[in-house]
Amino acid sequence: MGRPKPWLPFAGETLLGRVVRVLREVLEPVVVVAAPGQEVPPLPSGVEVVRDEVEGQGPLAGLAVGLAAVLSSTPDPAPVAYVSSCDVPFLKPAFAVRVVELLLEAPVRAAVPRVGGYLHPLAAAYHASILPVVRARLAAGDRRLTDLVARLPTRLLDPADLATVDPDLVSLRNLNTPEEYATALESLS
Numbered sequence: 001m002g003r004p005k006p007w008l009p010f011a012g013e014t015l016l017g018r019v020v021r022v023l024r025e026v027l028e029p030v031v032v033v034a035a036p037g038q039e040v041p042p043l044p045s046g047v048e049v050v051r052d053e054v055e056g057q058g059p060l061a062g063l064a065v066g067l068a069a070v071l072s073s074t075p076d077p078a079p080v081a082y083v084s085s086c087d088v089p090f091l092k093p094a095f096a097v098r099v100v101e102l103l104l105e106a107p108v109r110a111a112v113p114r115v116g117g118y119l120h121p122l123a124a125a126y127h128a129s130i131l132p133v134v135r136a137r138l139a140a141g142d143r144r145l146t147d148l149v150a151r152l153p154t155r156l157l158d159p160a161d162l163a164t165v166d167p168d169l170v171s172l173r174n175l176n177t178p179e180e181y182a183t184a185l186e187s188l189s
Helices: 015-024 059-071 093-104 128-139 145-151 178-187
Strands: 031-034 048-051 080-084 110-115 123-127 154-157
Touching: 015 080, 015 093, 031 059, 048 059, 059 080, 059 128, 059 145, 080 093, 093 110, 093 123, 093 154, 110 145, 123 128, 128 145
Parallel strands: 031 048, 110 154
Antiparallel strands: 080 123, 110 123
16 A cells, blocks of 8 residues: 555544444444554544554464453453454444354354455454464464464355345455555545
8 A cells, every 4th residue: 555554544534543433333342453563543542452462473463462352351351353454444334243243143153254255354253262263373373364264163254144234345345555545535525
């Protein structure tokens, strides 16, 4: 992208601030995982920022830190975590709720959208009880969320599972290039 995604302005907010706001409408607690020393935009009170233990270990390490944080949240530890990247400006609150509901409806440890043959492990829900498995995968040198998903009892969500809350699946639209960012900004008007 050429600059830090969390700070990109979008409709009067930063990308990270927007995702946090959307998720806080429907889920608590909201925990932001950042790299060691990474600056994050100002966030509302009550949003916990935790840091990766080692920089550059990827999203699986971020999942470990985030799950540990939700398990230690007070007054009640969260049994499930919805995981999102910060670059999904069209995330719908109902989408996150539906993914969590679909996880809780099945005897699985993860619920992950699979659209067009691609998994979306950063738009998924995970049972917090998988933290030991995540740590074991990291200790084995594995850093890929998709490898974790393949090892867990997982409910793969197809578009029909999510159509009632997000028929166009805009919640999965992430921004990876300046062109995608510019197109997303244009779509606001």
